[in-house]
Amino acid sequence: MVAGKPPCHSSAKVFQEGARDAISFGVAFLFLYLSIGMVGAAQSLTLGQTLATTLLIFSTPLQFLLLQNYNDGWLLIPVILALNVRFLLLSAALAPYLKHVSTSNILPSLILITPSIFTACMTRFKQRSDHPFTYMLGVGLPIFAVSIVCTCIGFIAGAGLASPVTTAVMMMLLPLQFTALAGKHWPHYAEVSSYWLGFIGAPVLVLFFKDYSLLITPFLIGGVTVLIENAWTEQGARSQ
Secondary structure (H helix, E strand, O other), X not given: OOOOOOOOOOHHHHHHHHHHHHHHHOHHHHHHHHHHHHHHHHOOOOXXXXXXXXXXXXXXXXXXXXXXXXXXXXXXXXXXXXXOHHHHHHHHHHXXXXXXXXXXXXXXXXXXXXXXXXXXXXXXXXXXXXXXXXXXXXXXXXXXXXXXXXXXXXXXXXXXXXXXXXXXXXXXXXXXXXXXXXXXXXXXXXXXXXXXXXXXXXXXXXXHHHHHHHHHHHHHHHHHHHHHHHHXXXXXXXXX
């Protein structure tokens, strides 16, 4: 074994490590997808229609938008296309680590590329990159499975879960979850900064964008982060 280089584990061991990390990265999905199910029931949709959004989309902002505005029909298509740019951006960042994985394996797994799963993968791959695709499946599949189950539970329980206690728990745990995700990016300042910019900007931007703030805010925060990082890079290059 080369000194200073992390040991390579078997594929099964790496999958287990991914599944273990899914616990810390996926806590928020419990409450988010209980809410998805509750919203679907409140909108008088069927369980199949509500569950289809989790199975085929797996993006909580877009799912909330679709469930709450399903009567808008074709007007939502541009929004859907814009939000799904995430697949291009996140996949591009993961591509160097997954370049040896076949297309037939990559395409079905695209549904798993959410910000939380992406963060788990990038945190791992910056330290070690043995069996990267297996690790992504280890993180993503348990989270995806739990999200499906929680969608069903939220739909069936419906109004029974729509209590002030449930809302209070979600309000406390979700910020803690994203704070933990930010910590996973340390010391990469640009990624960490995007989280606190979101914490500061989201309450303000919701006043302007209302129901669409969940969609627009990430793009604005991401754009500002990139601009700031580029400005710092250019300033550093000039000072050399």
